[in-house]
Amino acid sequence: MLNTILNGLLPVAFVIMLGWLSVRIGLLKHDDAGVLATLVIRFALPFALFEGAVKTSPDKLHNVGFALCLTLGLMGTYVIALGVGRFVFRHDLRTATMQALVCAFPDMAYFGAPILAAVFGPEGFLAVLVGNLVTSIFMLPLTIVLTGLGDKNATGKGQPDVLRVFGQSIARAVINPIVWLPISGMVLSFCHVTLPGPVLTSVDLIAKAAGGTSLFALGLILYGERFVINANVLVNLGIKNFLQPALMALGAVLFGVVGAPAHQAVITGAVPTATAAAMFALKSNTYTRDATATILVSTILGVVTEGLLIAYFF
Template identity: 25%
Template sequence: MSSVAQDVLPIFILIFFGWSLVRFGVLKEGIGEGLGDFVFRVAVPMLLFRTIAHADFHGSSPFRLWIAYFAGVAIAWTIGHLIATRVFGHDSRIGVLAGVSAGFANNVFIGLPLVERTVGPEGIVAMSILLAVHLPLMMIAGTLLMERAEQKTSGRPSQGLMAVSRQVALNLVRNPLIIGLIAGIIVQTLGVPIPAVLDNVVAQVAGMAAPAALISLGMTLNQYGMAGNVRIAGVVSTIKLVLMPACVWAVATLLGLSPQWTAALVLTSSVPTGINAWLIANRFGVGQGLAASVITLSTAVGVLTVSLWALLLL
């Protein structure tokens, strides 16, 4: 238990540290947003680039990894949607948002640092393979389903599948994470060695990703809070923190993934809800309070549930 605590607790202590810096006026909230931009646009892309460029995949196929993770996403998303609409009586827009919140893990800001500390290099390779498709699939699915729910609820004309897909695809092509992954794949495929001086610089910047991501996340959490919705937020958070990783573990075990890859997938699926849920809610102007409540609650409780999953897996 002590080794698990040494790996997991620092993750959440850094989040709390970032939250405290803004909460007690040491730094302004805008600094956290700037730090988050640095993490998202520079540090994490360099981490993914270097990981993929140096990785030895041993001929492993990524498809079993993707199936294991997204099976858990699909189950959590579906149950979150059904509970929001059938049990709590919300419309389909809130149903979509509840599904997104239940299935969209904070893989970049919490998952990567957690897997790096607990699983190591093999886990980061698995995370890189996952992130290559995670953001595109989740954002396209969330946006299209919300667009459909918005049309159904408000009766406004739909933008059309092609128009929405084109807009999301354009955003993804310019996404720094995708650029970092593609650059790493190119270097890996060509077998071109990275010059030692350049590799050292990239390694130092990539090393900033984990602590900077956690501190910036804590700083931005000050803008969320619990805006009501405690009951439904509690249910959605439970699905996210307990049911989703349990499903990922079951499918990964059935598919025979390695212990390192299984641990990486389960641990990253067990982390709190990512801010992407709030971004989708904010874009469509519905459910911001629910998304914010789930993010805050799942982050607050996550230290316990993530520790439990780490204890079971490691």
């Protein structure tokens, strides 16, 4: 079991360290992380989510109870964290939205997948695929909309036309690749459309860059940033590493999910914060320091929580 955990953690630490060292020895600069963030958010991650959706059997996507369980865990955490950021820490809407994303977006693809596959076999990928669809259809578009509203509120030009701003934000979300590509993949899956081998190979080539590039960019971000543990980070850790798996367990009870799928959902909830959340924070120039600190500590803490959950279930 220790080997399973190390298989998920060691590659993460290795690639982050490579990014950090690249700045340390002068090969790259701290500011270069912005270019890599654009690559991840605009190209690699959207195609990775598209590939996961289009390769998922529609029969597996029809497990409504399991999907509702993951939706409650992911979006319930998002709403709670958004409220905490807005009303407890008194952040502006843009900052509170980034905090919500950091608390609610688990690293399902690059930390969770190896652990789930090792414990549950091939069916362990179902939680990753369905969870990524939930984040693609609900969480990421909502983040884009709320940060768009936050931008308008920050202009200082009086009260904005909320409906107009909301419509503009929705339009930007719809045309964002990280939204429409995964949804397109899901539609193709439901229509039983099989893409030609060369097309899937082409998509896979850029999709594989998402995980490594995100982690490498995180290493660039870390260099020169003063590592902090503050109230924001501690609350984020409590919400991400403990509240989210608890909400997954509640969802399993409410929607009648039992056995291996219920265990998959809870273990997925305990997965650390996704590095893609730091990419969003970097691109929006908001909450970057606390996002980075949360991801690092969440990853370390995630080893403990995942190990305890696996020991408990098995």
